Every structure is written in C-alpha cells, then in structure tokens.
Amino acid sequence: MKKQALNRRIRTTSLALAAGVGLTAAGAAQAQDTVNLAYVEWASEVASTNVVRAVLEQAGYEVDMTSLSAAAMWQALSTGDADAIVAAWLPTTHADYLERVGDDVEDLGVNLDGTKLGLVVPEYTDVDSIEDLNDNADLFNGEIIGIDPGAGLMGLTEDVIEEYGLDLRLRSGSDATMVGALSSAIDNEEDIVVTSWTPHWMFARWDLKYLEDPQEVYGGAEQIHTVVRAGFGDDNPGAYAILEAFEWTPEQMGEVMLMNQEDGSDPYENAQQWVEDNQDVVEEWLSAAQ
Structure with a gap:
C-alpha cells in the first residue's frame, strides 16, 4: 500500500x-x-x-x-x-x-x-432455504442487502447467486447499513434477506435464522x-x-x-x-x- x-x-x-x-x-x-x-x-x-x-x-x-x-x-x-x-x-x-x-x-x-457465514432472514419470514428465494423474490424487493463490496462474504454471495441461479440483486453497503435495513424491516414486520455472520450482536437483539445452503457454497463453520x-x-x-x-x-x-x-x-x-x-x-x- x-x-x-x-x-x-x-x-x-x-x-x-x-x-x-x-x-x-x-x-x-x-x-x-x-x-x-x-x-x-x-x-x-x-x-x-x-x-x-x-x-x-x-x-x-x-x-x-x-x-x-x-x-x-x-x-x-x-x-x-x-x-x-x-x-x-x-x-x-x-x-x-x-x-x-x-x-x-x-x-x-x-x-x-x-463462526458461520450465510444469508439471514427474520424468524417470521416464511422462507427457509436459499433455493426458495427466487419463488419469493417479491417479498425481498428482488434484492439481498450486503455489506462492503470488498468483503469476502460479498464474493461468496456472488457465487451463491450464480450457483443457485438467483434473480435477486446483491446490494453493497456496509455492516452499519445492512443492520439499519434489517432493523427497519423488523420494526415494520417486513421480509428482508441480508448477508451476515456469526458472531454478530444482531442475533442477540432479534430472532433471526440462516437460510439453508444445500449446495454448501458458504462452506462450513x-x-x-x-x-x-x-x-x-x-x-x-x-x-x-x-x-x-x-x-x-x-x-x-x-x-x-x-x-x-x-x-x-x-x-x-x-x-x-x-x-x-x-x-x-x-x-x-x-x-x-x-
């Protein structure tokens, strides 16, 4: 540098x-x-x-x-x-x-x-697997809320979109903007899908769940x-x-x-x-x- x-x-x-x-x-x-x-x-x-x-x-x-x-x-x-x-x-x-x-x-x-990486939704969201995202794209406004564009998690999510043939757009931002979007959606009882990881404090604040990744693109722990x-x-x-x-x-x-x-x-x-x-x-x- x-x-x-x-x-x-x-x-x-x-x-x-x-x-x-x-x-x-x-x-x-x-x-x-x-x-x-x-x-x-x-x-x-x-x-x-x-x-x-x-x-x-x-x-x-x-x-x-x-x-x-x-x-x-x-x-x-x-x-x-x-x-x-x-x-x-x-x-x-x-x-x-x-x-x-x-x-x-x-x-x-x-x-x-x-630790763990993956796509996360509120517990109340009626979607449990990445494979189900295309059929429910309208619930999420056709987008996945991501973090900073240089993060490895974002690269893996791009791989996920390709491997699963997802029609959702990956929106970059930051940890803060991702959490802000999640907080707003939960306050309004709306559906949202975000890129996230464990450990993260948001799992202690809200009831959330990882979407299943049957192709294991995100890998294991x-x-x-x-x-x-x-x-x-x-x-x-x-x-x-x-x-x-x-x-x-x-x-x-x-x-x-x-x-x-x-x-x-x-x-x-x-x-x-x-x-x-x-x-x-x-x-x-x-x-x-x-």
Missing part, C-alpha cells in the same frame, strides 16, 4: 496504561514500540481489535488502529504498513487474500472458533485467525507473543459487541472496561510475553 493512502487512516494512538505485569526484559515494551493494528468495520472486528489494543497497552505498548476494507487490510499487512490483524476469516472468506500475500505474512492461528506481517516476531517478540496467545470465545466477544451497541458508547472505552473486568483471561495472554 502506498504511504499516502495511510494518510487517510484513522489513527487512535494512546499512551500505555499502567501495567504492573512484570514482563521480562525480552518481552518488555520500550517507549518507542508501536503496534499497528488494521481491521475492517465489522462489529466483531471492532470488538476484537479494540480489546487487543487495550491489552497491548496494558503491556506497555502504544497502539495505532487503522480501519480499512478487507482487501486493503491484507495489502497493508503484506507491505508492512500494518503489523497485525485479528480479523482473518479462514479457511474460506479471506482465502483469496491470504493466497495473494503468500510469504509476506504469518498466520499465528485461531483467536476465535465457531469458519475460524477467525490472528495474522502478522513477516518479520514482526523478530522486530517485536513481546507483542508477537501476546498476539499469538490471544484467544477468546464467541460469548466473550458477544459481551463486547453488545456493549458497543449502547447509545453513545465508545468501542475503545468498552474494550478497556471489558479488559479491566476480565483480568484473569487477560493475564493468560500477557503471561506469554514473560
């Missing part, structure tokens, strides 16, 4: 919080150490990236967060403009991105297990991985160890995502609060750098 592109990024640098973690000299952060985290504006990744930021700050690091499209996020990681992401959906959604960057990144493994730029472990072994140890559950992520939906709440402040309230979990991640 060209450096001028990063001039547009959202910088959210913060001085380290008081740690008292007792890291060894090999893993301790120096004042000049800054970890650059890239992420996509999905509810799940906003939650996880802010939590990781708060944890790294507790360990003594300064942290920059950069919001990008999925494609730009992977590009930034491969060129070294970003140090790490905790937002890699594998083995399916981000498979193409991972294949393109090849040896320029390192996969540190799973940080969350038990996925995992979210932590991926760093090549050489990051040599440059910053302490932060590398913490990122490698970071792993939590969909329930824990869901707690943070629900906090983020409160009016006027700040995702970073919510992450700090969650970290403060879950020090037993956090200390397991931090201890990896000792």
Whole structure:
C-alpha cells in the first residue's frame, strides 16, 4: 500500500496504561514500540481489535488502529504498513487474500472458533432455504442487502447467486447499513434477506435464522485467525507473543459487541472496561510475553 493512502487512516494512538505485569526484559515494551493494528468495520472486528489494543497497552505498548476494507487490510499487512490483524476469516472468506500475500505474512492461528457465514432472514419470514428465494423474490424487493463490496462474504454471495441461479440483486453497503435495513424491516414486520455472520450482536437483539445452503457454497463453520506481517516476531517478540496467545470465545466477544451497541458508547472505552473486568483471561495472554 502506498504511504499516502495511510494518510487517510484513522489513527487512535494512546499512551500505555499502567501495567504492573512484570514482563521480562525480552518481552518488555520500550517507549518507542508501536503496534499497528488494521481491521475492517465489522462489529466483531471492532470488538476484537479494540480489546487487543487495550491489552497491548496494558503491556506497555502504544497502539495505532487503522480501519480499512478487507482487501486493503491484507495489502497493508503484506507491505508492512500494518503489523497485525485479528480479523482473518479462514479457511474460506479471506482465502483469496491470504493466497495473494503468500510469504509476506504469518498466520499465528485461531483467536476465535465457531463462526458461520450465510444469508439471514427474520424468524417470521416464511422462507427457509436459499433455493426458495427466487419463488419469493417479491417479498425481498428482488434484492439481498450486503455489506462492503470488498468483503469476502460479498464474493461468496456472488457465487451463491450464480450457483443457485438467483434473480435477486446483491446490494453493497456496509455492516452499519445492512443492520439499519434489517432493523427497519423488523420494526415494520417486513421480509428482508441480508448477508451476515456469526458472531454478530444482531442475533442477540432479534430472532433471526440462516437460510439453508444445500449446495454448501458458504462452506462450513469458519475460524477467525490472528495474522502478522513477516518479520514482526523478530522486530517485536513481546507483542508477537501476546498476539499469538490471544484467544477468546464467541460469548466473550458477544459481551463486547453488545456493549458497543449502547447509545453513545465508545468501542475503545468498552474494550478497556471489558479488559479491566476480565483480568484473569487477560493475564493468560500477557503471561506469554514473560
């Protein structure tokens, strides 16, 4: 990624919080150490990236967060403009991105297990399978409400439209616009079909269901991985160890995502609060750098 592109990024640098973690000299952060985290504006990744930021700050690091499209996020990681992401959906959604960057990144493994992708409708909608969408296209105004056009989920949904021969149009937008359309439809007891994934806070707010995917175009359950730029472990072994140890559950992520939906709440402040309230979990991640 060209450096001028990063001039547009959202910088959210913060001085380290008081740690008292007792890291060894090999893993301790120096004042000049800054970890650059890239992420996509999905509810799940906003939650996880802010939590990781708060944890790294507790360990003594300064942290920059950069919001990008999925494609730009992977590009930034491969060129070294970003140090790490905790937002890699594998083995399916981000498979193409991972294949393109090849040896320029390192996969540190799973940080969350038990994810799912697919088309989602309100529970009251009288459609249960993707195969039934064409016969009920009028219920959905002939469209599927999607998210940002660069997302892997959107590419998979285009495959779904082709494989099932759907006559519905895929409308791109963002996580926020998709949720807004879903909320409006439910308030008016209207039918709607959206692209979505688990974990997502909207499943805790509304009664929703995935449409069956008999051809399994969306694949099975996925995992979210932590991926760093090549050489990051040599440059910053302490932060590398913490990122490698970071792993939590969909329930824990869901707690943070629900906090983020409160009016006027700040995702970073919510992450700090969650970290403060879950020090037993956090200390397991931090201890990896000792």
